[in-house]
Amino acid sequence: MATEKQLIDVLDKIQADVTGFIAASLVDLDSGMTLAVKTLRPDFDLTAASAYNSELVKQKLKIMKTLGLTGTIEDMLISLSDQIHIVKLLNPGTFLYLAVDKKQSNLAIVRTAVLRHLQNVN
């Protein structure tokens, strides 16, 4: 597993590449605990957001199991009126959570940056 410094470095790179970056975290799916965090808005409760997004992923996995879907989750996109939230699974136990200002960015930029920088993280 990458060290916390390496994980924060990845978040730094994503921040540098994504205009409108609000916050990002790498999250342990099992517990919902953050492994690394980066935020530009002190009022954005990244800890709570990470925890509840871990439930979101777990619920989606349950839904897939119930429906007999055989694929795996690659990412989950939540489009708010003013923000884009993306959840990208790194491996079965860890995911990236990223919140971006919708006016300053778009989904293509976000996905490209995330894919590029997560390639070397396990």
Add this chain to the structure above:
Amino acid sequence: MATIDDTRGTLVIRIVYDGPALSGKTTSLGALARGVNSTVECPDHTDGRTLFFDWVEYVGGLFEGRQIRCQIVSVPGQIELGRRRKMLLEAADAIVLVLDTREHEWQFGLGWLKDVLPFARAKTPPVGVVLQANKRDAPDAVPKEELRQALLPMGPVPLVESSAASGDGIREAFVLAVRVALDRVRALAAAGQLEVGRPAEETPDALLARMHEMETDQDFGEPRVMRVVEEMLGVEAEPWHRAGTVAVSASGDAVEERPFIPDPMMPGGMIWPPVDGRALLHDVASLEIRPARTSRADWLGAGSGFRFHSFGGALYADPHVARNELIEWARLHAANSQYLSAGRAVILADAGAGRLRLWQLVRTDAALREPLSLALGLADPAAVAQDLMSVATELAAAREAFRASSVALPCTLWSVGQHRRSLGPTFVGLMPGPASKLAPEPEGRPLIERELSPHLRELRRSRVDYNEVVEHVQALAEYARYDTPARWLSDVVLAT
């Protein structure tokens, strides 16, 4: 200690940071507190030395919809304050053992670990211990391989390297400890022992008052609590310790593998699926399944409704390679989940000398071999013919269904499960693995012949009414279309 606080919708757990004096416990808590925007509270500190405990509170993560409230407490490391330390350890849901791994301190720390492990493992359910190998940035830090070698005889101990001064590894060790604590919470809940209500000590002041009370209340505090703790700390080596001893050759260069023992407290990220897989490990941990080498150099263990298997070559010296392999297996399982029986896990287990071995754990489900055995013993030849036809049909259906899977799932009487309505054919055998090179599976009549011929020969030898069975099979196939399981079975029966 773990308590469900329903009034606040939280789960309260306590993570205790243990370790010798000046090993970096308080510094670790400081780094952790900074990382999670919290503060360290230190009642009765003297010259930077902890007299009672340091306290950090952190609310983060979720457990079954409840927020996790972590009481993170460090013990006083000074020997003369050992009783206070033990009081704190008593209430731990997970222990992070912070050890100074510089050359001149490591052996002392190792003794500390040998003291803590039996105590933690004797608890019911056991309290997980995470070893935070600290001061890794020091020039005279003991090499990691040497640390691992020293840990070999102690069974699985998750190790996280850290430098408390710089903050490296602190959060990783903490998150791992939370995972371990949540496993204990699940075990407590399963046993109906999880406390519900307001936690006994909600604040550092309440904990301090409690400790003062226990120190002065001789009737309650000293004799009862301390006796129990001392007894636990005096526990001799557990069975795993004797069984897990690693043999080293005279030259010291060939280290045998550590025997695999299911450990539900193994670190996160080593089990797939993360939650259900660990729950499965909980189920099998109490069973006496001890895998042994097969003639093909694989490892196999079975019994009590479970099977463990590992391919001979599934031993990895590089943890990153091992983890990639685990992920590959996880993907394979996920992609083929519609064909696979439930109750499966893939595990990366410590194989000694810093190596990891990839295991699959499979709950044993009924295979077609079982109804076939019952059928062959039936008195009525028509019923025997009917059941033979069912088995042949299910084998053929499985072959057809498994063709769409991304891995070559063998169709045998041992690997195809009994049909369950609406679920379709199920593979109940051991997964062949992503890199397995299997011979192409026969289909149609050759498949029926391969699987049923030996049983039909036995049937012919043992039954005086075998001809009647044959006639019934032919009658069942009479109106069946060409190229169907009924026809294939009829042909095989006639040729046998």
